[in-house]
Amino acid sequence: MLAIRLVSGSVRPDTLVLPVRPGGPDSPAVLVPTAAPSADDVRAEAGALLPAARLTGAAGEVREHLRPGAAPDRLWLLGVGAGDEQDWRIAGAALARAAKDETQITIALPDDAGTALRGLAEGLLLGSYRYRLTDAGARPSLAGVDLLVTDPQAHADTLAAARTTAEMTVLARDLTNTPSSTKHPEWFADQVAAAASGRPDLHLRVREPRELAAEGFGGLLAVGGGSARGPRLVELDWRPAGARTHVVLVGKGITFDTGGISIKPVPAMKLMRKDMAGAAAVVAATLGAAALGLPVRVTTLAPLAENMVSGSAFRPGDIIRHYGGLTSESTNSDAEGRLVLADAMAYAVRELKPDLLVDLATLTGANAVALGKRHAALYSENDDLAAGLLAAISAAGERAWRMPLADDYVEYLASDIADLHSSPARGAGSVVAALFLREFTGDLRDRWAHLDMSAPSWSDDVHGELVKGATGWGVRGLLRWLGTLG
Structure with missing residues (x-):
């Protein structure tokens, strides 16, 4: 991953990036005041370049200016828009x-620099992400970034x-992009174990098929019954001292989805490693909360x-007995x-008894039909919970839209x-799935x-901090x- 560090001082770098913002309806972009200790001539030169570079200051605009024999010898102008995160x-x-x-x-x-620094650093790290299984033909990439501030420690x-x-x-x-020839339930559970290793404050339990059968996880066993690679239930717990709120997060983990006996057409199946x-x-x-x-x-x-x-695959028309006894x-x-998800949620309610329950799932194609490729659909009867999630999602640069839990559709079930x-x-x-x-x-x-985050879980092209493939x-x-709940 790209190395980023905070620096201060008066030494001129070889390559300096100066941020610019919109100057107004009838004026060119203007330089953002910064902590750069660069000489006045560099800033004056940058200011003179703005009209010629035809910069508007919109977020993501980039221009390079070569300065042979000078220091820095390359000057970049970077549009940062209105300057929000x-x-x-x-x-x-x-x-x-x-x-x-x-x-x-x-x-x-x-x-x-607080807001600017967080947004910029996340953008640099996420925008430089690449998933490759081979180094053949790989191009060189940016290795390090220094962020110039007045007080690095602050x-x-x-x-x-x-x-x-x-x-x-x-x-x-990475987990989502991994091909399903490698990725299966046991493999995924092993990756979680490796990521949590060395953290005594993280507790991991992985239920295998025999335990799932003994405890009554009928939905998980039915869906996984057609594969030679049996299902698992991963339970990962971060339990800090003094915590007053307990949140359970549930995530759909279908490591490949053929559609089962109701088989998908090939075009709909080819990206099902993202399911x-x-x-x-x-x-x-959860690992991030612990870190x-x-x-x-x-x-x-x-x-x-x-x-x-x-x-051994389950059939259309089968009756499934879920954890806790409900049948579908x-x-x-x-x-x-x-x-x-029904099995895991029923287990969470009956055994873990959390304060809040949130599930994430690549659940329906209807999500994309309703909201397009970049919005998740959020369902909740709790206005405060919905508002808190929507605010946090927006602040983080992701998108979601609240949808109705229409009770007159319950008869469909x-x-x-x-x-x-x-x-x-x-x-x-x-809506009916919710x-x-x-x-x-x-x-x-x-x-x-x-x-329901099926649509925004995958990007078909480069957009902002997203690259083609899994978005995370x-x-x-x-x-x-989670940071607002302490």
Whole structure:
């Protein structure tokens, strides 16, 4: 990962980056006042370049200016927009891509650098992310960034928080991007164990198929029954001393989804390695909470299964008995995520008894139909919980939109032969899936939130701090939200 450090002093770097912002409707971009100890001639030269460079100051604009024989010998102008955290995040990502052939750059930051520093650092780290299984043809990339501030020590905690947040987001991206030829439930559980090793304050339990059967996790066993690589339930617990709030995070962990006997068409199947992005996000957020020392207890449940086609796969029309005893009728084996989530949520309510319950899942294509590629759908009956999550998600640079839990759709869940119908052939797919999950929240119904994040879990192109592939959606927002609960 890109090395970032805080520096101060008067030594001129070889490559200096100066931020610029919009100057107004009829004026060019202007330089942002910074802690740069550069000589007046450098700033004067930069100011003179602005009109010729045709910079508006919009976040993510980048221009390079060569200065042969001078110091610094390369000057970069970086648009930071209005200067809020997300604008700096976008600017950092754009700079990481534009300067990929540089070895080391120095960025001058404003004296009140807190917001700027966090956004910029996250943008640099996330925008420079690449997932590759081979080094063949790999191009050189930016290795180090110095952030020039007046008092480095004053901003050390902010940089550390940004670095941890980015590292956990990268972990979620790596887990999600990993091909399913490698990734299966046992492998995922092993990755969590490796990430949590050496942390005595983190407690990990992994249930294997025999334990799942003995304890009644029928949904997880049904979905994983068609694979030669059996299901797992990962339970990871961060329990800091003095914590007064206990949050359970549940993440859908389908390591590959063929659709089962209700098999998907090939175009819909080719990216199904991403169907465990919810599990990756909640695991990474819990590890991040521990790394940051957040004073809130966090338990993550990651129900992991591979939904495959075989003689032992569950069938359309099967009745599934979930943890706790509720039964569901499934007439579509491609609606499998809600079945494993139901088990984990019922277990959380009955055994862990948390204060708050939040689940993340790449659950429905209807999420993308309703909200497009960059927004998750948020469902909750608790206005304060919904508002807190939405505010944290937005502050972290992610997006979500609150959707209704329409009670007049509950009738769609009626089954003639089971307690619930898990996959009714009606409309409002994302809403109905959320209503199904609500049936497993027990007395936590008014303290539960569901995030259907299928669409924003994957990016088809470069956008802001996102690169093509897994986004790690949810890690940043969850860490911001958890940080408000101490």
